Amino acid sequence: MDQFIFGMEVVMNGLMTGVMYALVALGFVLIFKASGVFNYAQGVMALFAALTLVGIQNGQVPFAHLINATFGTSLHHFGWTVPAVLAVALTALVMVLLAFLIEKLVLQHLVGQEPIILFMATIGLAYFLEGLGDVMWGADIKTLNVGLPQGISDGIEEVTATWFGYGFFIDRLDLWATLIAAMLVAALVAFAQYTKQGRAMRAVADDHQAAMSVGISLRFIWVMVWSIAGFVALVAGIMWGTKSGVQFSLSLIALKALPVLMLGGFTSIPGAIVGGLIIGVGEKLFEFTIGPMVGGATENWFAYVLALIFLVFRPQGLFGERIIERV
C-alpha cells in the first residue's frame, strides 16, 4: 500500500516534469512544422532567454567582461533593477530580434538545402548563442526570480494527508508551470486554427511552394515562427531557471526534449504534449522501481531507449504523419 502511494506521488511528479519537457518540445515542433528545420538550438535559446531576463532584471551591463578586458575598465552593473513584467517584455523583444537576425543571416541563405545541413547549422547556432550568452552576461550561475511561487504546496499536502494518510510533496512551481504550459498550448492551438497568420503558418507547413504561390510571405512566417519559438523558449527558460538556477545545464533540456519528439512525432503539437507526459512519468517510475537495482541515474538514457523501442514498432511516432515512400 505504501509502495502504491509512493508510486502515485512519483507519477504526479513525473506528470509535472513531463509538462516541462513538453514545453521545450513544443518549440521544436513549431519550427519543424513551419520551416522543416530541426532546431537543435531550442535549448540554448531557453538558456539565452533566461540569461537575458536575469541580466535585464538586475541591470547588468551587457558584454561587461569583454569591455573590461579590452579597455581595462571595471563595469558590471548599471545600478538599477527592472520590474519583472517589464523585464519579461524586454526579453521577449530581444527574442523577436534574435528570430529576425537568424532568418536574415542564416536561414535565408540555406533555403532548399538538405535537412541535415540545416540541422548542422542550428548546432552551429547553438554554439554561437551559448558563447554569446556567456560573453554578454557572464557564465556564473544566477538565480532567477520573477515572482512565481515556490516551495512545497501545503494545500495538496493536507488534502492528500487526509485522503491517504500521507502528504504528497509537490512543488508549487511545478503546479504553476503546468498551468502556464496548458495555457500556452491552448493559446498556440487557437492561434494556429483561428487567426490569419496561424492559417498561413499551417499552409507553409503543408507545402512551401503552394503557400508562396497564393501570396504568403515565407520570410514573414519564418520570422514569426522563430519568434514564437523564442517566446516558448523564454517561458521554458523562466520555469527551469526558477527551478534550478540559470546555468549552462539549462541548455541540456533540449536533449530531454528530443525523445519526447521522437515518441510524439516531429510534426504534432498534441504529440509533443502526450509524449512529454509519457516520458516524464515513464522515467520517474523507472527510476523509482528499477533504478535502485542498477545504480540509479537512469533518467539520462531511459527516455531515449523508450523512444527507440517505441519507434521500432511505429516509425513515425505516436501522432506523426504517416511516412509514405515512393521510388
Place this chain on the structure above:
Amino acid sequence: MIYREAGDFKTSYRDDSQTFPIRLDRWGYYAILAVAFGIIPFVINDYWANAVLVPFLIYAIAAMGLNILTGYAGQVSLGTGGFMAVGAYAVYKLMTAFPDVSIAIHVLLAGLITAAVGVLFGLPSLRIKGFYLAVATLAAQFFLVWLFNKVPWFYNYSASGQITAPTRTVFDQAVTGPAASAPAKYLVCLVFAFALAWLARNLTRGSLGRKWMAIRDMDIAAEIIGVNPLRAKLSAFAVSSFFVGIAGALLFAVYLGAAEVGEAFGINKSFLVLFMIIIGGLGSIFGSFAGAAFLVLLPVLLKNTLVGTLGWPTDLAAHIELMIVGALIVTFLIVEPHGLARLWRLAKDKLRLWPFPH
C-alpha cells in the same frame, strides 16, 4: 606537362582505376607519406605531438568512421562519442587483463568489439530513418556513457571511476602511459591512420561501398535492384564502429592517458566528429582528414591569438572561441555546404586547365 592526364598512358584497368590518376597527385601523395613517416618523427616535439598531430590523426580516424556511416551509407549518427567510449574501455580492459599481448592487437580487438556494439545499435536503422534515426543513436550515446559510469567492472573498481592507461611498449618503445615519447605516440597513430585510410578508400570504391551509396541515395530503390538493406546497413555500422572504436582506443590509450567517460566521450565529442565530416565533406576520405585538421587546428590558433596575443582572460577567450566556432560552422554551411573536399576538387579542376582556361 604540369598537372595533366595527358602523356600518362594507362595500359591496364588496374592503372586506369587508381586513386590518383594524375601523376602530380601521385607524387604529392608519396611526398606527404615520405614526410609523415620519414621526417616528422625525427623533428617532432611534445607540444606539436600533443596539441596538433596526435589528436589530428586520431580524429581523422574517427571522422573516416563516421563518414563511412553518414557520408557513404547515409545513416546519420550522433552516437560517435559513445562508440569511442566502447573502444576506450575495451582497450583498457584488454590492456589490464592481458598485459603481455601487444598493444596494437588490443587496439584492433577494441575496434572489433566496438563493431559488434555498433551493429547492435544499428539494428533500429532497418526500421527508422532520417532524423528519427539520428535521435535514436543518441540512445547509444547516453546509455553507453551511463553504463561505463555505473558498472565498476569496466573501470576495474578504481576509486575515482577514471581509467588510466598503463605503460605498454611496441618494439621496446613506450607508446602509452607517462613514459611515452612524442615520436612513438605519433608513429603509432600515423600507422593506424594510414592503414585505415587505405582500407576505407578501397572499401568505399569496391562493391560494398557501392551498395552503401545505393542505400544512401534511396534505400527502397536500392532494395529493388538487389542490394540487401540489412547487410548493407549493418555492415556500414560495423565498419564505421570499427574505425570509431580504434579512434576511441587511441584517444584514451595514446593521447589522453586517463579518461573519465562523461567528460572525454560525452555528446560534445559526437558533435565534434560530425562537424569534422560536414566541414571536411560528406562521402570523402580526404574530407575526413581536412575536417579533422580544421577543427583540431582552429581552437589552438584561436587560443594562441586570444590569450597569447591579446592577453584576454582564459574564460572570456573560451566563450569567444565558442562564438567563433559556431559562426564559422554556419558560415561554412552557407558558403560551401559540401565542405573542404569540394573546394579541393574545384581547385583541382581549375588546375587541370591552368594556365589556359576556356
